[in-house]
Amino acid sequence: MKLSSILSSLALATLASAAERTAAIYIQPVLSSAPAPALLAEITYDPYLPSEASVSSFEFPDLESLQATKNFRVGVYSPSSRTWESSASIASVANFGKGYSPHIILSVDQSGDVQGAALKGVRIDAGQTRDFGPKAVIRVAEKGEQVSLNKPVKLTPEGKLKDEQQEKTFLQKYWWLIGIVMVLTLTGGGGDGK
Template sequence: MLVAALLSALCAATLAVADPRTAQIYIQPLATSTKPEPLAEISYDTLSLDATSVVAYEAPELPETADLVRIGLYDPKSSRWISGTTVASADNFSKGYSPHLLLTVDAQGEVLSAACKGVRVDAGQTRDFGPQAAVLVEGKGKQPDLNKPVVLSPEGRKVEEQEKTFLQKYWWMIAIAGFLALSGGGAEK
C-alpha cells in the first residue's frame, strides 16, 4: 500500500515536471488573398529542447505566382495571427530543400514567433530529408556594466571632480615607509 502511494506520487511529480506542448504552424502566400493553411504541428518542451519533434507536416501547395509566404501561428476561429510572423521565400519549399522550422518561445513556453528556412538536401550526404524543428527559449540579455553615475549641479551642469593630491593618494605608502624607517636597525654590539 505504501509502495503504491509512493510510486503514484513519483509518477505525478514526473508528469508535473514534463510539460510537453504543441504548436500548429500555418502558412499563407502573400501574393494571393487565400486563407492561411496548416503547415506543421510541432511538439516541444522548454525543459528538454532535445525532445522537439515535428508531429505532422503537410507540404504546401503554393501557386506559381507566390514568391513570398507568411509563417506563424494562426487562429482560424478569430481569423487572426496569434504570434509574430515571418516572411520567407516560397523557394524554401521547392524540390531539393528540407524545411527547418524554428519556434521562439518565452520562459513560460508560450510561442512568440515561428520561422522557416529551407536547407538544401544532398542525397549522397544525408538520409534525413524530412522537416526538422528547433525551439529557441527567450532569455534575459546581459546587462551592461555601467560606470559611476554622472553628477549634475542644481543648474543641470556636470560637476567636475577635483583630482586628489599626492598625499591624499599615497598616504598609506608614506606611512609604511615611515614605520620601516623608525622600526628598522637596532643597537650594535
C-alpha cells in the first residue's frame, strides 16, 4: 500500500512540474542598425495557475547603450533561428527609469504557448510596498463568445451589427386604427331619435 501511494505522489509531482513552463524574454533597441536581441528575463509560469508566475532571472539592460534610442522591442526571440517567436511589442526606455518597477506581461493561449510579450513600468510607491523587483503577469486567452446557430446575423451597410429593434407600444402599433375610430365617431350621425 505504501508503494502505491509513493508511486501516485510521484506521478502527481511529475504532472505538476510538466505544466510549469519557462519563457525567455528578449529586448532589442529600435534602430536602423540594431544589435542582436539580448536576454532580458526568464519567466516561469503555469498556464493553469497564472497568478503564481515568477521571474526566474532578470538582467537590467545597459541604459547608456540605449541612449541612442528611446524605444525598444520586447518579445520571445529564438537565437538559433534568429526570428521572433511571438508578437513583439514596443516599450520606452523610461520603463527602466528610477522610480519604476518593470512588469513583464506574457500573453499565452489556453495550452500555454506564448503569443506575445510586453513590458510596462509601474510607478513604485515606497509607502505601500517593499518589493521593487520585476514582476511577471500572465494573461491567458479565453474563448470568445460562440455564435448562435440558426439565427441570421444582420449587418448595416457599414459592416456593423444592427441594433435589435425595440418592441413597439400599443399606440405605435395601432395609431391608424384609433384614428379611424375617432373619425367614424365624429362624423357618424347621432340618432336624434326621430
